[in-house]
Amino acid sequence: MTTTETFEILQPYPIAEETFVIPWDLEAPPMGHFPMNSMVIRGSEPVLVDTGCPAVRAQWLDAVWSIVDPLDVRWVFLTHDDRDHAGNLLPVLAACPNATVLTTWFSLGRMAEEWETPIERCRFVNDGDTIDVGDRTLVAMRPPLFDNPTTRALFDPATSVLWSVDTFATNLPAPTGEIGDLGDDDFRDGQLFGGRLVAPWTAWLDSEKFSAVVNRFSSLGAAVIAGCHTPVLRGPRVAEAFDLLHGLPGVEPWQEFTQTDLDGWMAAAEQEAASGQG
Template identity: 20%
Template sequence: MMNDKLIAKNSHWVGYVDDRKVPFHRLILEKGTTYNSYFLDTEKPTIIDTVDISFGRKFVENLKEYTDLEKIQYIVINHVEPDHSGALPALINKAKEATIVTTELGAKELKEMYKLHDKKFMIVKDGDTLDVGGKTLKFLETPYLHTEETMITYALEDKVLYPCDIFSTHIATDELFADNAKEDITEDFKVYYSLIMHPHRPYVQDMIEKIRDLEIELIAPSHGYVLRDPKKYIDLYDEMSKANKDKKALILYSTMTGNTKRIANYMANELEEVDVETETMNIKEDVDMDEVKAKIEEADAIFFGSSTRYADMVGGIEKVLKEIKTINLDGKLGIAFGSYGWSGEAVEVIKDYLAETDIKLVDSSYVIKTTGMDDIKFPIRVKFNPDEEKIEELKLSSRVIKDILVG
């Protein structure tokens, strides 16, 4: 076969080099990029990730140089975005016996994206392994790096990590290995990290903890170069994702039955867990406004919460909202939250007050544009007392605020 690129024994790069100026996440990749896919020529032939949807047909044709497509047994999809899963429909139509290996959410999204409901799927969870005949693959879930369904794959015998977008670089190159590149790729590597991974840096730390005990000799990402100095690049991710512990959050709330207080406490505990110094204050009618204003001026993020009673706020929170119009809130985050039993107008009224100030109002639109997360809803609204599922959402919402704070 022509120009075979071997990364490990019986493990081949079978991707596509896109040397155009590539539109990507509202940017133009001036240096282009590569879509890295890998073929494991094992007893049960396996593909790890595919290429961009634009090059699906060419990708499938190229694979014929390596194997009879009907013999492919597994197609591992670490991440469902079309630059990695885009060739899956073209491939699965030829590799009719193949099983698609991905996370539970990944399977759901792939079925919907490409109408693959009649195809075979294998759902893997954190730590699961798969014997593909001569190689053992271990799967680790890495949510929000950079989307919720993401996982990474580790080949135990080869000591190769296949992390999809993680540890990638946007450079169009026919040279496979970073240490053979004509120029030092470190700056391009850091730029990719800052654009794609940095908004999710707490999850970078989670990922590093998961791979810490793996013996990794090579990292084979899905964009750019394959990395034969894995420690260097893991250490860079570790360093760039370290938390800034100097941020402060203030949670102000008025409560009627105690439910909004519970929400405040859950969020405060989670913010403290992720190294954000946090204080909560129950705002009653006789609130000391000077004290509250002083604490607001010290905080980087301020949560304003209220229960809903007769379609309105309770306690003294409205007094605070009226006063903050006189405070310079530029550069601070403002978050509305609260509990309700029926329609929950109080949270929306808080949001309206905040919109009249110069605070950076955190709503769902802002979160999507800042972090790419479309499943976290702001303002935070909880019907009655938060159940276990809602508590997990509150924790995740708190981590999102921390992500934005230390950006």
């Protein structure tokens, strides 16, 4: 049985000991699909890593509570305040009275545009900080690519699992749980596209300075990388993904879709609708 056959959207799946990805998928025509994942570490003090998207709130909460009792959740590591990561924070806090939010000062301010996060339930975690969660000590680190200034990745030395947040984002031809299910071309094209989509300034970077940042991230020694917008990376794909990341400053920026593209898509949709009626 391959991973493809067992992969199901919103069905948590184990990626390492007591570590689960909650996968979701967003269709993104004409570029295929984007994963929209979150993660759970079910150690002695269970940790939710991000809180999923509001668009699938009920299903996401059901999926998470199928692997951890909300009363047992002790920590919510919020990588940043973007909606695909913080979208279900308040329902999570309501369901998990024993949980503390690991976040940043700036994230709290940014979320205050929409809701008030109970500050007495928060702890600030900055780049390089460690968090003792009972049976393991997690490491927070700013990842090399991000689309929000508050972003912190999370490394679990107990399992060598790295949550890379928005780094290693990729589009996919179809929903996919493990990156090994992707061919070489789709893997490379997806990494280069996702990286430039998340961080459209990569062509402005000083390659040497950026490589030092990438090296700091890779020196965590992750054996398994999970992220919000990537299938799980492991084996040779880990080093290959870091190599592609190193090369991003040398790649031309991605040219965004234009109004002409949108007009074309709308015309095609109208034509399809008309032929459906005929």
